[in-house]
Amino acid sequence: MVVWLKRGLGLALLLLALWGMDTAATNYLEPTYYTLLVNIGRFVILAVSLNLINGITGQFSLGHMAFFALGGYAAAVVTKMVGHRLFGPVPSVSEGIPAFWYAWFAGSLLFGGLVAAVVGLAVGLPTLRLRGDYLAIVTLGMGEIVNIVIQNQEWIGGALGFADLPLFVRPGTGIFWIYLVAVATVLAIRNITQTTHGRALMAIREDEVAAQAMGVNVVRYKVLAFMVGAFFAGIAGGLYAHQQGIITPRDASFVRSIEIVVMVALGGSGSITGSILAAAILTALPEFLREAVGRLPYEQQEGARQLIEQLQMVIYALLLIVLMLVRPQGLLGARELSLRNLLRRRKPRSAPEPSG
Amino acid sequence: MAHLELDKATIRFGGLTAVSEVDLEVRPGELVGLIGPNGAGKTTVFNLITGVYAPSAGEIRFEGRPIQGLPPHRIAALGIARTFQNIHLFQSLSVLDNVRVGRHVRARSSLLQGLFLTRGSLGDEAEIEAASRRLLNVFALEDEWNWRAGSLPYGDQRRLEIARALATEPRLLLLDEPAAGTNPQEKDALMQLIRRVRTEFGVSVLLIEHDMQVVMGICERIYVLDYGKVIAVGRPEEIRNDPRVIEAYLGEAV
Amino acid sequence: MPGSAHHLLEFVQHLINGLYLGGTYALIALGYTMVYGVLRLINFAHGDVVMVGAYVALFAAAGLHAPAPAPWYQTLLIFLLAMAACALLGMLIERVAYRPLRQAPRLAALITAIGVSVLLENGGQLPWVFGSQPRSVPELVPRVNILPTAWGLSVTPIELVTIGVTLALMVALQMLVQRTRIGKAMRACSMDREAAYLMGIPVNRVILVTFALGSALAAAAGMLIAVKTGQAHAFMGLMLGLKAFVAAVVGGIGSIPGAMVGGFSLGMIEEMVAGYGFSSWRDAIAFVLLILILLVRPTGIMGRAVPEKV
Numbered sequence: 001m002v003v004w005l006k007r008g009l010g011l012a013l014l015l016l017a018l019w020g021m022d023t024a025a026t027n028y029l030e031p032t033y034y035t036l037l038v039n040i041g042r043f044v045i046l047a048v049s050l051n052l053i054n055g056i057t058g059q060f061s062l063g064h065m066a067f068f069a070l071g072g073y074a075a076a077v078v079t080k081m082v083g084h085r086l087f088g089p090v091p092s093v094s095e096g097i098p099a100f101w102y103a104w105f106a107g108s109l110l111f112g113g114l115v116a117a118v119v120g121l122a123v124g125l126p127t128l129r130l131r132g133d134y135l136a137i138v139t140l141g142m143g144e145i146v147n148i149v150i151q152n153q154e155w156i157g158g159a160l161g162f163a164d165l166p167l168f169v170r171p172g173t174g175i176f177w178i179y180l181v182a183v184a185t186v187l188a189i190r191n192i193t194q195t196t197h198g199r200a201l202m203a204i205r206e207d208e209v210a211a212q213a214m215g216v217n218v219v220r221y222k223v224l225a226f227m228v229g230a231f232f233a234g235i236a237g238g239l240y241a242h243q244q245g246i247i248t249p250r251d252a253s254f255v256r257s258i259e260i261v262v263m264v265a266l267g268g269s270g271s272i273t274g275s276i277l278a279a280a281i282l283t284a285l286p287e288f289l290r291e292a293v294g295r296l297p298y299e300q301q302e303g304a305r306q307l308i309e310q311l312q313m314v315i316y317a318l319l320l321i322v323l324m325l326v327r328p329q330g331l332l333g334a335r336e337l338s339l340r341n342l343l344r345r346r347k348p349r350s351a352p353e354p355s356g
Numbered sequence: 357m358a359h360l361e362l363d364k365a366t367i368r369f370g371g372l373t374a375v376s377e378v379d380l381e382v383r384p385g386e387l388v389g390l391i392g393p394n395g396a397g398k399t400t401v402f403n404l405i406t407g408v409y410a411p412s413a414g415e416i417r418f419e420g421r422p423i424q425g426l427p428p429h430r431i432a433a434l435g436i437a438r439t440f441q442n443i444h445l446f447q448s449l450s451v452l453d454n455v456r457v458g459r460h461v462r463a464r465s466s467l468l469q470g471l472f473l474t475r476g477s478l479g480d481e482a483e484i485e486a487a488s489r490r491l492l493n494v495f496a497l498e499d500e501w502n503w504r505a506g507s508l509p510y511g512d513q514r515r516l517e518i519a520r521a522l523a524t525e526p527r528l529l530l531l532d533e534p535a536a537g538t539n540p541q542e543k544d545a546l547m548q549l550i551r552r553v554r555t556e557f558g559v560s561v562l563l564i565e566h567d568m569q570v571v572m573g574i575c576e577r578i579y580v581l582d583y584g585k586v587i588a589v590g591r592p593e594e595i596r597n598d599p600r601v602i603e604a605y606l607g608e609a610v
Numbered sequence: 611m612p613g614s615a616h617h618l619l620e621f622v623q624h625l626i627n628g629l630y631l632g633g634t635y636a637l638i639a640l641g642y643t644m645v646y647g648v649l650r651l652i653n654f655a656h657g658d659v660v661m662v663g664a665y666v667a668l669f670a671a672a673g674l675h676a677p678a679p680a681p682w683y684q685t686l687l688i689f690l691l692a693m694a695a696c697a698l699l700g701m702l703i704e705r706v707a708y709r710p711l712r713q714a715p716r717l718a719a720l721i722t723a724i725g726v727s728v729l730l731e732n733g734g735q736l737p738w739v740f741g742s743q744p745r746s747v748p749e750l751v752p753r754v755n756i757l758p759t760a761w762g763l764s765v766t767p768i769e770l771v772t773i774g775v776t777l778a779l780m781v782a783l784q785m786l787v788q789r790t791r792i793g794k795a796m797r798a799c800s801m802d803r804e805a806a807y808l809m810g811i812p813v814n815r816v817i818l819v820t821f822a823l824g825s826a827l828a829a830a831a832g833m834l835i836a837v838k839t840g841q842a843h844a845f846m847g848l849m850l851g852l853k854a855f856v857a858a859v860v861g862g863i864g865s866i867p868g869a870m871v872g873g874f875s876l877g878m879i880e881e882m883v884a885g886y887g888f889s890s891w892r893d894a895i896a897f898v899l900l901i902l903i904l905l906v907r908p909t910g911i912m913g914r915a916v917p918e919k920v
Binding site: 140261265314316317318321324328 | 714722733736
Binding site for chain 1: 406408427428429432433437438440444445446447448449453456457458459460461463465467470471472473475477480481484520521523524
């Protein structure tokens, strides 16, 4: 019981710290930087959850954003349609949103995550038997199917997107919510990797034949990894929908999923801290570039901004190619960044090639 | 009663009958050899027993229970473990983690428990680690516990594979050419190790081996496979003098 | 009865459209299947080679001041230029991006292929490359109906040319693969690259030729499609490529006749499903078909199962 007491205390401290961070950021940061922090948090959730599938389990999903969009739509239906029916319209931010709405919002996020996980189960069960490169195409196809199915649903906005969603994630609340989920994602996936279940996933990545000979139910574990990854991506979608006030079918597209794939590959497949680092770098960098553009003469700004937009994917692509050619294991490989590891590096190494 | 029984086990790939009506049994605690020229179907027999392939005909029983057609992970859970002819370690995992994966099948906590690192899950992990380290001690790999498995010397990799297989707590151990690529000293040590494993872990052993010195040295009974059929069974000295075996191996020293 | 006659006409029209669509898919699918055959790699960038082919044709037509419609020899010249340029591009991609990863895990090569694809698309839309706006393509081959309007059917010269060129190229490729030395070497490589290498087959050259051939076919498809639709844009190869890949899987990836069968099947199915009430689902059809075929017959229509060695 002591363990749970400690953990309860930890949770309370975390909530307090997040609230403090949020308040400080709201009061002292420019809105662009506040938004940047929220966006980094979102990409951390997406990259770490995709890392569970692509990095730790060694599968290759190109459809992560499909789960994101599904979760976003599902959560939006719960807040905007069901919530509206039950409690009337959400008051505008200026009128003040009563607390119970936030509880409802939290529930909608969970629901979005569960919907994504269930779809992950439905897609994963038949397709995860396939070899890696086929899986890539099937998950890509899944993204396009989700995209087109949503486009044909007029009741949730069709091709134009589901708009006018309540803004639960905004300065004053955004950092709290996003980082609460980000911490939960990182902890959950780190915990998995430290147990026999995580080792089963890594065994699948290393050698499927040996893994099943050792008693690992390969299909079951692949599906589980797929579902857990989808769950967190779905929650990220719910957060995003209520940050932007709109979610569109294009958010499911595999073109967007590639951004997350780049983050996982850059950080190092299998390294959770690597994914966090890469998500932060790749989200912040374009923002700082845009910032730098602001210092150009006014008449050049518009063109420069467009160029950054256009160049972003070109740079991602080059990054991906050069990375695979030069350092396929990514920045950190499968290693984790931690104080202990940093300190240990100073000492002479006992074994010629220690792992872990 | 026989521990493992193959009853007319057969598998066909397209038109090719790779294993044809093989009858084979391993009694509890026995050390049995499976030999034959290249391409005779020895590894295919292992793949049938461990569920990599389902037999086209015939029956495979383990401790009286039919197991043919079960998936590999179920068969591992029932108590059959194996090594591979061309080493299949989890290359970039640590030596300890390789053995810990072997313990996976004996763990009881669920993924959800793992997610929250509950007491059940932590207890499981402690037990897995302790048992795995004990195994590393038996196999004299305890100092290398944190090495990448792929960076171990060849002979150590072969031993690690056996340790990993034993971590699943099998009652039957299938070894696929454990002596391949080892030097004479290592061979002697390996033979002693296999004998020791059998008594210390209480397993029966079925062994594929090309090295006649090893097979004749430790096996109590030997099956000879040629073109997917059993052509001879018997004690090592019987097999050594069997004309059919000599014919099958013509040109190879028996 | 005029009612049933109308239905029949509509059906024939979908048949023609499906044949045209299937021909373009088949042409592109050939490149996927050939590369997969020798390298076991999904060459993600293949669809974007289609796009480059369309642009090369566009620039060549402008450079030659080709009128619309152009005389046949000019059209042929543009066609050959596009194919040659893309053959070079394909070889370049193989040499720079894929060859260094020949021994790497398969996923590394796949990720690189995705990178090359994204690079061609987004690099292509940069202002000093092709630009982000669609460009109009001259009507080198007429795209007007040649049947009397009263028939209620539409068949255009460009469609006929496409179907004809597709069939001709397929026959040529089949002859090349079955009858020539290099074709025999390609087949050997796709059966067992190691063994082919040990038997003295210049594997690297064979792979380069495979890329050159596949990319030339992609360029042919790109030009034909651009002339038919009247425009080219940097992302035109994305969906085309994906669908053609699905066609290759449906037919049985690695099999050249399979790619043809798969291409025509997908074109026909897509046209029929979209034509009879599901037009807004057009782009999803291929992927649904892909999932179905992988569940029911993962080796595709003409593919053979290869047991994995343990």
